[in-house]
Amino acid sequence: MNKPSLAVFKFASCDGCQLSLLDCEDELLKVAELVEIANFPEASRRILPGPYDIALVEGSITTEHDEERIQEIREGSRILISIGACATAGGIQALRNYADVDQMVRAVYPQPSYIDTLATSTPISRHVKVDYELHGCPINKYQLLEVLLAFTAGRRPQVSNDSVCMECKAAGNVCVMVAQGEHCLGPITHAGCGALCPSFDRGCFGCYGVKEQADVESLFVFLRDQRGMTTQQAVALVQSFNADAPELKVIASDRKWGRRREDRPE
Amino acid sequence: MIQWTAEQLDAFVQLLHDEAYEVLGPVIRDGAVTYGAMQALPVGYGDEQAAGHYRLTQRGDQTRFGYNLGPSTWKQFLFPPSETLFSVRDDLIHPVENQPGKRAFIGVRACEMAAIEVQDRVFLQGEYTERRYEQRRQQVFIVAVNCSQAAATCFCTANDDGPAVRGSADMVLTEVNPQQPWYLVEAISETAKKLVAKIGGAPANDEQHHQAQAAVNEAAEQISRQLPRKGLRDALFDALEHPQWDDVASRCLSCGNCTQVCPTCFCSTTQEQTDLVSMEVRHQRLWDSCFTEMHSYTTGGAIHHKTRSRYRQWLTHKLAAWEDQFDVSGCTGCGRCISWCPVGIDLTEEVEILRKSP
Ligand code: SF4
Ligand code: SF4
Ligand code: SF4
Ligand code: SF4
Ligand code: SF4
Numbered sequence: 001m002n003k004p005s006l007a008v009f010k011f012a013s014c015d016g017c018q019l020s021l022l023d024c025e026d027e028l029l030k031v032a033e034l035v036e037i038a039n040f041p042e043a044s045r046r047i048l049p050g051p052y053d054i055a056l057v058e059g060s061i062t063t064e065h066d067e068e069r070i071q072e073i074r075e076g077s078r079i080l081i082s083i084g085a086c087a088t089a090g091g092i093q094a095l096r097n098y099a100d101v102d103q104m105v106r107a108v109y110p111q112p113s114y115i116d117t118l119a120t121s122t123p124i125s126r127h128v129k130v131d132y133e134l135h136g137c138p139i140n141k142y143q144l145l146e147v148l149l150a151f152t153a154g155r156r157p158q159v160s161n162d163s164v165c166m167e168c169k170a171a172g173n174v175c176v177m178v179a180q181g182e183h184c185l186g187p188i189t190h191a192g193c194g195a196l197c198p199s200f201d202r203g204c205f206g207c208y209g210v211k212e213q214a215d216v217e218s219l220f221v222f223l224r225d226q227r228g229m230t231t232q233q234a235v236a237l238v239q240s241f242n243a244d245a246p247e248l249k250v251i252a253s254d255r256k257w258g259r260r261r262e263d264r265p266e
Numbered sequence: 267m268i269q270w271t272a273e274q275l276d277a278f279v280q281l282l283h284d285e286a287y288e289v290l291g292p293v294i295r296d297g298a299v300t301y302g303a304m305q306a307l308p309v310g311y312g313d314e315q316a317a318g319h320y321r322l323t324q325r326g327d328q329t330r331f332g333y334n335l336g337p338s339t340w341k342q343f344l345f346p347p348s349e350t351l352f353s354v355r356d357d358l359i360h361p362v363e364n365q366p367g368k369r370a371f372i373g374v375r376a377c378e379m380a381a382i383e384v385q386d387r388v389f390l391q392g393e394y395t396e397r398r399y400e401q402r403r404q405q406v407f408i409v410a411v412n413c414s415q416a417a418a419t420c421f422c423t424a425n426d427d428g429p430a431v432r433g434s435a436d437m438v439l440t441e442v443n444p445q446q447p448w449y450l451v452e453a454i455s456e457t458a459k460k461l462v463a464k465i466g467g468a469p470a471n472d473e474q475h476h477q478a479q480a481a482v483n484e485a486a487e488q489i490s491r492q493l494p495r496k497g498l499r500d501a502l503f504d505a506l507e508h509p510q511w512d513d514v515a516s517r518c519l520s521c522g523n524c525t526q527v528c529p530t531c532f533c534s535t536t537q538e539q540t541d542l543v544s545m546e547v548r549h550q551r552l553w554d555s556c557f558t559e560m561h562s563y564t565t566g567g568a569i570h571h572k573t574r575s576r577y578r579q580w581l582t583h584k585l586a587a588w589e590d591q592f593d594v595s596g597c598t599g600c601g602r603c604i605s606w607c608p609v610g611i612d613l614t615e616e617v618e619i620l621r622k623s624p
Binding site for chain 1: 295296297298300302318319320321322336337338342347348516517518519520521522523526527537538539540542543545552553555557558559560571572573576605606608609610
């Protein structure tokens with residue numbers, strides 16, 4: 001049997017996620033035994049032509065050219081896996097979705113006219129069908145290996161979709177939200193990091209994205225009513241690495257958050 | 267029964283070390299009283315608790331047991347949050363042996379003793395026994411403590427599980443007089459009698475028995491939460507469509523903390539972890555929770571898909587179905603799920619509403 005071919009593509013991102021693959025060091029040789037690394041410019045100049053069996057896509061869609069390129073990549077890939085907060089939820093650059101992008105461009109670049117960008121930064125799944133999403137900013141390299149292993153073996157990846165709290169408790173941490181009054185997004189955040197931040201005595205800021213059945217609004221209602229959090233603080237807390245996640249948009253864009261769901265106008 | 271000074275108690279802890287026990291007990295860490303490997307008992311710590319709230323406090327006294335329950339449970343030592351059961355290498359199964367040494371648990375409270383016995387029923391009774399749990403359990407020497415104070419989240423009296431220890435501890439202590447504490451010592455098992463004899467201590471007189479009883483009574487009086495058990499099982503099963511489940515679901519985050527801090531919850535899942543370099547596959551067991559999607563996942567989807575049904579599963583299992591399964595309640599009233607729920611959901615309040623017709 002031929003080895004499945006692997007390609008790694010980059011959109012608007014910091015490269016951190018694909019670097020996690022290079023960071024595998026010891027395991028990288030095994031990865032090369034399992035798959036044919038056909039297109040991975042960060043690792044090798046040798047680029048084999050598509051189509052590819054597995055495409056890892058990092059980064060978010062921020063230009064018209066991106067919009068076209070992701071369609072081509074989808075057409076040329078059997079399995080498309082988006083990796084990281086940018087590819088799965090717009091990334092930190094999705095902060096522009098809540099602001100005037102032209103104003104931002106003028107504030108940041110000395111020559112704004114060189115910049116050709118869309119008004120939004122959006123996840124890959126907003127544009128094409130995605131077969132699997134691996135969360136994290138950056139992703140956990142062991143989870144990436146597991147996902148690759150699973151897709152080459154044709155089985156379901158063993159990547160927990162529990163909350164960060166589950167990992168936090170398994171690690172034996174004392175909850176910083178309860179014992180120190182910190183604001184922690186762990187209860188609504190997808191597991192995968194091993195509860196890194198609470199293990200270092202600070203609240204989770206949600207870089208692994210929103211977990212299934214997460215009730216973002218409930219958490220913020222609690223933080224406002226019981227902990228005196230302001231709307232501004234809430235917006236700052238969620239508008240970070242996964243700013244375009246639909247669940248977080250409710251908090252960030254609807255200033256009426258904090259009302260119970262049944263009181264909300266339809 | 268005899269009585270010890272605080273120095274004699276401290277000497278007893280040292281004796282356990284000398285006798286090659288792994289001594290596990292209260293350890294001050296990250297703003298809480300946790301359980302872990304300890305050298306000596308911390309002095310003068312307390313806590314302040316409410317729904318979703320815990321603060322470590324300094325009592326300004328000499329108590330060794332002036333704290334109530336923190337986030338740790340003894341479950342973490344008997345049924346650890348993750349362990350490898352076997353591994354597969356070169357197409358062969360390699361069992362991972364479990365060879366626990368002897369351990370001493372220091373400061374097991376009444377509700378915790380009750381919880382250990384609940385898990386004994388779960389893991390040791392019936393057709394199948396959990397061998398690893400059994401091996402660990404047999405190695406444990408339990409130094410229990412009657413509570414002399416209760417936290418605002420405690421309700422062990424609801425089930426008559428405390429505040430006085432009723433279970434099968436090796437020995438039971440009562441701490442009296444916080445400023446200059448002394449201890450009423452009841453050695454129950456033969457091992458305990460031998461160890462206690464090495465420390466000595468004067469026989470306790472009637473007055474001292476009296477004082478120790480008064481201290482425990484005071485703890486009982488401090489208990490403010492209630493969870494009346496009479497008819498509870500039927501009441502909950504009759505309330506499966508109560509609107510309160512929707513209300514609690516609008517607050518609950520499905521984070522699973524309540525099950526992870528609960529000393530009786532026993533759910534676990536397994537996963538295979540592949541080491542790509544050695545190509546060894548480890549079969550691991552991890553704590554699970556009925557608040558995760560995969561807990562009820564069967565082909566096609568999760569049965570407990572929504573938070574509403576997950577919360578209902580948790581509460582009705584703890585307080586109702588558990589009785590059918592194990593002839594006891596799954597709740598010993600320790601209050602941890604109340605304190606450590608990040609949004610302060612209190613099962614006693616939920617039950618009170620669920621018992622009223624909507
Ligand atoms: S510290 Fe955060 S992640 Fe950990 S249990 Fe508390 S809320 Fe959850
Ligand atoms: S604890 Fe939260 S913010 Fe920290 S690494 Fe994990 S997911 Fe990211
Ligand atoms: S309450 Fe939930 S986690 Fe606890 S034992 Fe029952 S099903 Fe398992
Ligand atoms: S259900 Fe709550 S109060 Fe009851 S034993 Fe579990 S953690 Fe303690
Ligand atoms: S009741 Fe509290 S601790 Fe339990 S899952 Fe819901 S929010 Fe988490």
